[in-house]
Amino acid sequence: MNRRSLFGKVTGAVALLVAGRATATAAEPDVPHCKFGGLAGDNPHFNKKKELLASGTYRLQTGMTEPKVRLRILFAQCNNVISWHVFPAVLDHDSKTWSVIVPDRETHECWVGVELGFVRNGSDSVMEFLELRRARVVD
């Protein structure tokens, strides 16, 4: 291998590393999130055992600790008040993913949201969730 091609390879590798770092930084701004994976209409869904399955990703902002992800199922009450059934999610801290299996749910129209709880400056806080998805019933 001559000196010129070696220089080209080293330059290329450095450029790739720099680009990789830049991409990683650009892809992950320091903004918290907690959301469903996949498409609405697919996730969450009921399986044939009437279990409600949901999964997604989360991210904490710098300074936030102790993430807690909770599934909130919109519950119809007779007095027209919106209330929620809350189910904690299981977190995978390495992949920053969450998942929930809720057993024995009625498979009628069911709207589901997901919220992120965390600790910041020693206080518990919750990030408001802005999206609800209809749980799909698998035939």
Next chain:
Amino acid sequence: MLATGVFLMASPRDAAPHNLYEPACRMDGLVGNNPKSVKAGEFEVTGTYVPPTGATNFSVTVMILESIGPGGIGWATHPATMDATKKTWSATVLNQKPDSEHWVGVRCQFILDGNQMDQPAQELRKVRIK
């Protein structure tokens, strides 16, 4: 030859009927940015649509969660304006209570093979009215 066989086996999948669970109309952009309330007492919402192959009379309706009772969920509805060239839709919903919050979704209707199809909203997004 094997590759050709695999290709031939895979091809019919492309011609499979449109999955009606796959939303044919959806809201644009990010939750928190769309729908958006720019003026007091109203909000705007925009989106795109992809009619299933062969669908006609495609229309989009904005759905606003209004009430929940023993009979199920009550919705207020508002027709969207369609742009058939760009395959986009938009709506401005007026007369909303200032400082109120609403869950907003979108539903599409179309005729396919002579049948009236109704694809309910799959996603609701929260908007705070100015």
